[in-house]
Amino acid sequence: MERPCGVILTLAAVFAMILFFGPPDTAAADPTINLGCAISFTGGQSRTGKLYRDSYDMAVEQINKTGGVNVGGKRYQMKIIYYDDKSDPTESSKLVEKLISEDKVNFLLGPYSSGITIPDSIVAQRYRVPMIEGGGASGKIFSRGNKYIFGTLPPAGQYFKSTLDMLETLKPAPKSVAILYSDDKFDVSVAEGTKKLAKGMGLDVVLFEKYSEGATDFTSLLTKIKSKNAQVVLLSGHTEESLNFTQQAKELNVCPKLIAMTVGPSEADFRHSLGKDAEYIYGVASWSTQMNFKGLLFSDTQQFVQQFKAKFDYDPDYHNASGIADVAVYKNAIEKAGSLDPQKVRDAIAATDLNTIYGRVQFSPNGQIKGTSVVLQIQGGEIYQVFPTGTKTPVYPFTCWTDR
Amino acid sequence: MKTKTIKILVGCGIGLVLAGAFPLVDNNFVIRFGTDILMFAVLASAWNIIGGYTGYASFGNVVFFGIGAYTTAILMEKGGLPFAVAYPAAGLGAALFAVIIGLPVLRLRGHYFAIATLGVAEAMKALVQNLEITEGNAGIYLPMLDLSVRHQYWFFYYMMLATAVLTLLATHLMLKAKFGYSLIAIRENEQAADSAGINTTVAKTAAFAMSGFFTGLAGSVYAYQQAFIQPGPVFSVGMTVKMIVMAVFGGMGRLFGPLFGAVSIEVISEFLSDYFLVAHSLFFGALVILAIVFTPKGVIDMVTRRRFGIAYFLQNIREHRI
Numbered sequence: 001m002e003r004p005c006g007v008i009l010t011l012a013a014v015f016a017m018i019l020f021f022g023p024p025d026t027a028a029a030d031p032t033i034n035l036g037c038a039i040s041f042t043g044g045q046s047r048t049g050k051l052y053r054d055s056y057d058m059a060v061e062q063i064n065k066t067g068g069v070n071v072g073g074k075r076y077q078m079k080i081i082y083y084d085d086k087s088d089p090t091e092s093s094k095l096v097e098k099l100i101s102e103d104k105v106n107f108l109l110g111p112y113s114s115g116i117t118i119p120d121s122i123v124a125q126r127y128r129v130p131m132i133e134g135g136g137a138s139g140k141i142f143s144r145g146n147k148y149i150f151g152t153l154p155p156a157g158q159y160f161k162s163t164l165d166m167l168e169t170l171k172p173a174p175k176s177v178a179i180l181y182s183d184d185k186f187d188v189s190v191a192e193g194t195k196k197l198a199k200g201m202g203l204d205v206v207l208f209e210k211y212s213e214g215a216t217d218f219t220s221l222l223t224k225i226k227s228k229n230a231q232v233v234l235l236s237g238h239t240e241e242s243l244n245f246t247q248q249a250k251e252l253n254v255c256p257k258l259i260a261m262t263v264g265p266s267e268a269d270f271r272h273s274l275g276k277d278a279e280y281i282y283g284v285a286s287w288s289t290q291m292n293f294k295g296l297l298f299s300d301t302q303q304f305v306q307q308f309k310a311k312f313d314y315d316p317d318y319h320n321a322s323g324i325a326d327v328a329v330y331k332n333a334i335e336k337a338g339s340l341d342p343q344k345v346r347d348a349i350a351a352t353d354l355n356t357i358y359g360r361v362q363f364s365p366n367g368q369i370k371g372t373s374v375v376l377q378i379q380g381g382e383i384y385q386v387f388p389t390g391t392k393t394p395v396y397p398f399t400c401w402t403d404r
Numbered sequence: 405m406k407t408k409t410i411k412i413l414v415g416c417g418i419g420l421v422l423a424g425a426f427p428l429v430d431n432n433f434v435i436r437f438g439t440d441i442l443m444f445a446v447l448a449s450a451w452n453i454i455g456g457y458t459g460y461a462s463f464g465n466v467v468f469f470g471i472g473a474y475t476t477a478i479l480m481e482k483g484g485l486p487f488a489v490a491y492p493a494a495g496l497g498a499a500l501f502a503v504i505i506g507l508p509v510l511r512l513r514g515h516y517f518a519i520a521t522l523g524v525a526e527a528m529k530a531l532v533q534n535l536e537i538t539e540g541n542a543g544i545y546l547p548m549l550d551l552s553v554r555h556q557y558w559f560f561y562y563m564m565l566a567t568a569v570l571t572l573l574a575t576h577l578m579l580k581a582k583f584g585y586s587l588i589a590i591r592e593n594e595q596a597a598d599s600a601g602i603n604t605t606v607a608k609t610a611a612f613a614m615s616g617f618f619t620g621l622a623g624s625v626y627a628y629q630q631a632f633i634q635p636g637p638v639f640s641v642g643m644t645v646k647m648i649v650m651a652v653f654g655g656m657g658r659l660f661g662p663l664f665g666a667v668s669i670e671v672i673s674e675f676l677s678d679y680f681l682v683a684h685s686l687f688f689g690a691l692v693i694l695a696i697v698f699t700p701k702g703v704i705d706m707v708t709r710r711r712f713g714i715a716y717f718l719q720n721i722r723e724h725r726i
Contacts, residue, residue, distance in 0.1 A: 041681055041682050042682060042684075042685055082681065083677070083681075084677060084681055084682065084684070086685075088637060088642075089630070089634065089637050090440075090626075090630065090637060093630060094433075094436055094437065094440060097432060097433045097436050098433040100432075100433075101431055101432040101433040102431065102433050114542075115543060115634045115636065115637070118543065118545075118632045118634075119630050119631070119632050122548070122630070122631045122632055125548075126548075126553050126556065127553060138542060140542050140543065140545075143545075144545055
């Protein structure tokens with residue numbers, strides 16, 4: 001037979017323990033702005049989670065070294081309270097709850113990956129505490145009119161915007177575009193966004209075709225490109241597919257005036273295995289270590305890259321840069337608001353127009369950063385930024401395979 | 405016997421009053437934490453029906469949780485129905501699925517059953533990831549409850565508490581009825597139960613459906629509280645493992661065992677995560693291993709028999725030949 005009395009007494013003891021340990025310590029005397037962050041230390045997302053933590057830590061350290069945050073004439077130090085979300089959205093949203101109601105943090109920094117960011121952002125919305133996140137790009141995060149979430153990864157649909165903008169500056173400007181894309185979520189969003197943008201700019205989308213992820217045979221797609229006489233080919237896929245596409249385009253001698261790819265050109269492997277066939281292919285990136293932006297916390301991107309490498313012993317990528325921008329936006333917004341009131345700071349964040357080492361940060365009304373991707377091109381076996389500004393000018397039109 | 409019944413009733417009453425008064429604490433996180441504990445109490449208790457009493461170790465019980473969560477999301481978001489409709493529908497949907505899946509799968513025993521249920525859960529995840537109506541892998545939002553934060557958490561807490569009470573009450577009534585004895589007979593010796601005139605197929609399927617029903621209800625409340633769900637997390641194998649660990653830790657085949665397991669495991673894991681940012685999983689794993697080695701009948705056995713000494717541990721080890 002069951003003897004539940006013992007169980008219930010133990011239960012009561014456990015609850016009493018929670019209550020006893022529950023209340024947070026009283027605040028320290030130093031004025032501190034506490035940022036709360038539930039992010040992956042363990043579990044599937046922990047590798048990328050570390051990139052964000054490194055950046056958040058580095059940015060906060062830099063702020064505290066250079067005089068802290070000036071709130072209405074008073075100097076505050078910044079501090080981050082971390083919890084491990086175990087890469088689990090349920091755990092993460094529970095911890096955000098803890099950060100707000102137990103640790104009484106002033107503001108929130110986001111976790112990594114869109115799936116974890118959404119439940120977290122819902123908690124932030126319930127409490128009306130702003131959250132700036134650098135690790136979720138899905139449009140879904142910003143689709144429900146949540147006023148308290150801000151993201152610094154650009155929307156997938158805007159990925160090719162800079163490339164399309166560049167087309168107008170070329171002489172003679174191309175008129176017809178072919179869009180090819182892999183069938184995974186991200187590439188589908190890229191392709192659909194690009195199609196919409198291209199049509200809005202009066203370009204003729206002559207081909208809009210999906211292929212299955214990991215496809216190796218592009219001959220039928222290339223034949224279509226040839227027969228439709230597309231001048232510009234935009235490919236949204238993965239490195240392997242970009243490689244196969246280029247090789248087969250050469251074999252079939254399909255020679256549009258411009259080829260641009262989302263993934264591939266910026267990778268050294270891609271350039272080495274294709275050799276001179278990789279020449280003049282365009283790429284896009286939201287951020288690269290080659291860029292040079294003047295920044296709020298670090299004097300410019302190059303100085304940041306050096307300092308980062310010295311500290312952590314690896315090359316920063318766009319995750320890191322995005323994380324730096326998150327903290328920089330907080331410093332700027334809090335100083336502009338002159339207050340720690342969540343509502344005022346939220347409004348200041350929404351009105352952000354800030355230069356960071358990540359680029360210029362401005363938010364769309366839905367809270368996501370306005371797309372800032374740049375155009376890259378392979379020239380002489382190296383990748384250079386060519387648009388909107390850059391170390392080299394774009395080479396156009398594309399020199400045909402046989403004429404090299 | 406009479407005094408014992410009174411004692412049990414008084415115990416349950418005190419427990420209920422304590423649990424009911426719990427959300428009066430002025431800390432939303434603690435309320436939410438309580439809700440999570442109750443959710444796992446429901447999940448582990450529901451698993452106990454099929455895994456503990458019937459002896460069929462289901463490794464795919466999370467499928468009912470996911471179905472409950474997605475039924476709620478689709479009915480509320482796409483169908484515009486209120487939670488009052490979505491909640492029972494989630495339980496019934498999961499129970500129906502349990503019947504459909506149970507008829508073929510419950511013919512398997514032991515490892516084969518475990519693997520088959522695991523497969524069912526994974527297949528369901530893949531299906532939900534690719535369906536249009538579930539919005540695929542990107543996840544689906546639910547409408548938010550239009551109340552103040554505190555009232556929202558009260559609502560979810562009491563819904564979960566009601567679900568937990570319902571689960572335990574139903575299990576208790578089941579154990580008193582012939583049905584409960586049929587299940588235990590199946591666990592002890594299925595062939596003997598069959599020859600004694602028990603319709604084992606019906607009994608097993610009913611137990612599976614009951615387990616699915618309560619798991620689905622928990623999934624429904626969970627989805628409404630999260631206000632956003634994704635196939636990966638709500639169909640994760642890790643969730644099933646957690647249910648099983650809690651049931652085993654607390655005491656399999658005991659009414660209050662899984663509840664006890666859920667409370668202790670959640671509280672221990674929370675404290676460990678608080679003090680050790682990264683190493684918490686290591687300590688936690690070690691603790692579970694120790695508990696299984698020294699108290700294979702569950703911690704509840706130790707508590708109800710008021711045996712804490714080394715002699716008890718050694719006896720356990722001897723009995724189970726570890």
